[in-house]
Amino acid sequence: MKLTLKVWRQKNNADQGKFVSYPVEGISKDMSFLEMMDVLNEQLTEKGEDPVHFDHDCREGICGMCSMYINGKPHGPQQTTTCQLHMRSFNDGETITIEPWRAKAFPVVKDLVVDRSSFDRIIQAGGYVSVNTGGVPDANEIPIPKKIADEAFDAATCIGCGACVAACKNASAMLFTSAKISQLSMLPQGQVERKERAEKMIAQMDAEGFGACTNTGACAAECPKGISLTNIARMNREYFSAVVSSENV
Ligand code: SF4
Ligand code: FES
Numbered sequence: 001m002k003l004t005l006k007v008w009r010q011k012n013n014a015d016q017g018k019f020v021s022y023p024v025e026g027i028s029k030d031m032s033f034l035e036m037m038d039v040l041n042e043q044l045t046e047k048g049e050d051p052v053h054f055d056h057d058c059r060e061g062i063c064g065m066c067s068m069y070i071n072g073k074p075h076g077p078q079q080t081t082t083c084q085l086h087m088r089s090f091n092d093g094e095t096i097t098i099e100p101w102r103a104k105a106f107p108v109v110k111d112l113v114v115d116r117s118s119f120d121r122i123i124q125a126g127g128y129v130s131v132n133t134g135g136v137p138d139a140n141e142i143p144i145p146k147k148i149a150d151e152a153f154d155a156a157t158c159i160g161c162g163a164c165v166a167a168c169k170n171a172s173a174m175l176f177t178s179a180k181i182s183q184l185s186m187l188p189q190g191q192v193e194r195k196e197r198a199e200k201m202i203a204q205m206d207a208e209g210f211g212a213c214t215n216t217g218a219c220a221a222e223c224p225k226g227i228s229l230t231n232i233a234r235m236n237r238e239y240f241s242a243v244v245s246s247e248n249v
Pocket of ligand 2: 064
């Protein structure tokens with residue numbers, strides 16, 4: 001395949017940034033999108049030019065690092081991560097536009113790399129269990145109904161990629177935050193800090209500058225892990241019950 005890549009180049013956060021077009025050749029339909037970006041970077045390096053900076057780690061769809069808009073959609077035309085997107089989803093001769101996530105809470109570091117430490121700070125605010133659980137218990141010592149275990153596991157599959165924020169017209173982080181709150185609120189181990197967790201994580205989410213949810217559902221439609229909007233409803237219930245019980249103390 002021959003392609004034209006229209007790539008966002010930005011030296012640093014202070015730089016205004018601009019699109020630069022690059023032709024690439026010899027792309028196989030079986031390459032992943034990131035492998036295609038590697039080909040571009042080899043070409044740029046051979047010419048002595050600065051390669052395009054982009055994040056990646058696992059290249060297996062589990063770390064959530066490979067964030068970028070492809071033709072205006074988070075992670076491109078398929079509901080998957082960029083590293084799991086293959087060039088067979090594109091046509092020979094196509095022009096592909098590639099940009100970094102656009103959200104106030106995800107400032108651009110360089111080119112396609114954004115700073116997603118705002119997500120880390122939301123987790124630090126309450127996305128953990130700090131009680132001493134002692135040694136490793138037998139797997140069946142705390143029976144958890146299958147339906148609840150499955151729902152908690154589904155919520156836990158969120159990889160923190162930020163596509164939900166990138167897809168949302170309000171740059172809301174409610175799908176991400178709700179997945180993290182849900183996964184702990186449904187399990188016995190998460191009960192001790194359940195109330196303060198919802199309040200603290202939502203307060204941090206707001207402090208980071210993420211927008212509000214207006215129930216459009218673009219987040220769930222683009223989420224590579226299929227995190228459900230049900231988690232947002234559960235997070236709202238967690239929050240209101242925490243606030244009401246704090247006021248009654
Ligand atoms: S909810 Fe989905 S889109 Fe959002 S960070 Fe988690 S995995 Fe990514
Ligand atoms: S590089 Fe890890 S999810 Fe894509």
